[in-house]
Amino acid sequence: MAEVPKKLTIPPEEHMCAGHLACQGCGAALAMRYALKALGPNTVFTVPACCWSVIDGPFPYTTLGVPLFHIAFEAVAASACGLAAGLEIMGKKGVNVVAWAGDGGTADIGIQALSGAAERNDNILYICYDNEAYMNTGVQRSSSTPWGAWTTTTPARHFKKRPKKDLVDIMVAHHIPYVATAAMAFPEDLVAKVAKAKDIEGMKYLQIFASCPPGWRMAPEYSVKSVRLAVNTRVWPLLEVEHGVYNINRKPRKRTPVAEYLKLQGRFAHLTEEQFEEIQGMVDRNWERLLFLEKSTHEMAGVPLKGDKAAASKGKETEAAAG
Amino acid sequence: MKQVVTGNHTVAHAARVGRAQVVSAYPITPQTQVVEKISEFVADGIMDAKFIKVESEHSAMVACIGASAAGVRTFTATSAQGLALMHEVLHWAANARLPVVLANINRAMGPPWTIWTDQIDSLSERDTGWMQFYAESNQDIFDGILISFKVAEQVLLPAMVILEAFFLSHTAEPVDFPEQEEVDRFLPPRVATHTVDPEHPAAFGGLTGPDHYYELKYMEHNAMLEAEEVIKRVTQEYGDLTGRYYKMADPYRCEDAETVLLVSGGVASTAKDAVDEARAAGKKLGSLKIWAFRPFPREDVRELLLGRKRVAVVDRNISFGQEGIFCTEVKASLYGRDGAPPVLGFVAGLGGRDIKVRDLLAIAEAAEKDDCPEFNWYGVKP
């Protein structure tokens, strides 16, 4: 019997089995695999209509090693709140109650229940795996589909002309203790964020960027590569917002052109070089906005920002004044 | 102990003494006093429950579904538009076989905006797999909710107790509240099976193909049929405890009645006065209240109605293009049976228009005419 390797960067334990129904190279399957590693067995999932309502397998089977309660499309946040209340009353201690939804179930049809749960600050972890369209129903645009993308309801000759809805900002506006993004190409970061979130009391929101090779019209082997590029081109910044304070977790030293990310995927194949530049402009502006938010929220909270000496000294001054 | 309380507050008291553990609700006229009262109960610590104050009726039902799936006793209350918004997940509760209990205050559907009563909201949910009990009085509301918890938890189907906007919801009546210990004896804590529990992981409600879905429906229907037996057993037990024996189909002075007024809800109470008045005038009139609409007491209805000269069904509802819904249900129960009487339908009181004793007497009189149409809009101003 071969040994378990000693130098693993994520936990070796698996809480889902092989045999699931995800497509080849599925980013959502990887996202689930990593999330489960951080959550462990004392966990309950509730899932609305999304790819994972199929991936888990048909009755009488399941893929997850933890309970999975399926619920209607717009309802997963409320379902999680009900389960959390019920499990607590049943005396089940410390159960992680996870609402696990796609971007459509989160940014579109599920946003009302999500907003309600966040405003109440109910003790649940809401995870949106974001593959930027209704993939389960055959790649229709969602409000999380980015500007420029092809989908079956935004054909190439009439591609999506509106930017992706910024769920992170919306969730931050609910004043919940923890809002973060992750990407399934960065498993260590993802596992660490889920592990951190599960121990925070109240509402936690995590949005995991997850590739969809068929929906992105991309070869399945680029599943991880594409999402790594999304982070490195700053299309999908990895960040955490704790009690309103922004932290960008990964600041790529060199600026990789967005075109490298876009050219990997057929859903952007119709775009011209000028349109690539247009997207580059959007990405750059967003990055500047996030840097500003990071700096200003640190200053307001009097927390020193790593690598920012001015803020660090100001933080000390504030501390001294408070002391 | 008897107290004078409104229908809405009766609902709240029933949820409290029935020991609902999770309540989730959203305010809507004419139900608001229910959520207000339960909020007070929970805040004052006299009700040991978690009240999830959600942002919509849809979420209210879903939160009840989630909590019920975890194994606790759950309760909500709503009305009209709220119930309609819940529609999708009413199916979810029933199909997931969760014993959620709901009080629906009958209110007519908009547009136009209206807050007054009729039964179209609840009857539109006829086929969702929920049991339905129509309350005649505030006492009925209280007893019906306790009975519902017990029956629902035994047959694994959700139950709806229905009361009329304002006529019951805002009207104070004396209600006999049993002692908490008595209620606890009748209604012990829920013993849940098939719960969402990390110690026994399973998926619930996953994709199910034609090979198995059909059998799940077969079982759901059988559960509803079994509910009829369970209701009879539980109401007997409840009657032994309180002296109040509920019948799924409840006759009043029907023994030798030639004409039977078939009624539901608070109208059943008015019908008793109408029957007494007609009897005093020498007419052989009786009334039959349908308390349990789902499961529908087909056998009881046959036993009580076969051989009568006629049945006049008073429907505070309409299935557009057909007739009143109770009327259709009664006809279906009697169809093809020896001695089946003519069933004459009278739609009345939509949108809260009052149904008085004199109206019921007029309906009975109209039904007795040889040329009475099969379907009538009683009192409409054409």
Add this chain to the structure above:
Amino acid sequence: MTEKIEIRGACDMPPMAKSLGRMSWNLTGSWRNVTPVIDYEKCTICMLCWKFCPDLAITCTEPPEIILDYCKGCGVCAEECPVNCIEMREGI
């Protein structure tokens, strides 16, 4: 590996669609049209292939092994391998 579950009818079913077993009976290896082959001469046991396999089809062992019963042939392991020691070969 769990077996397929035989359900004759309602008599074998819970009252709701509650799962009775795991998906591991479903050998997704049959979906594959290209097959990863590890060159163990070059493998550094970095475990990136295991880490990025969406189908749990690579063992967490020294050295890692492809579980052909489940490998769907997506090719992520070959793409991600930092020493290019995994080759995707035509066929199964």
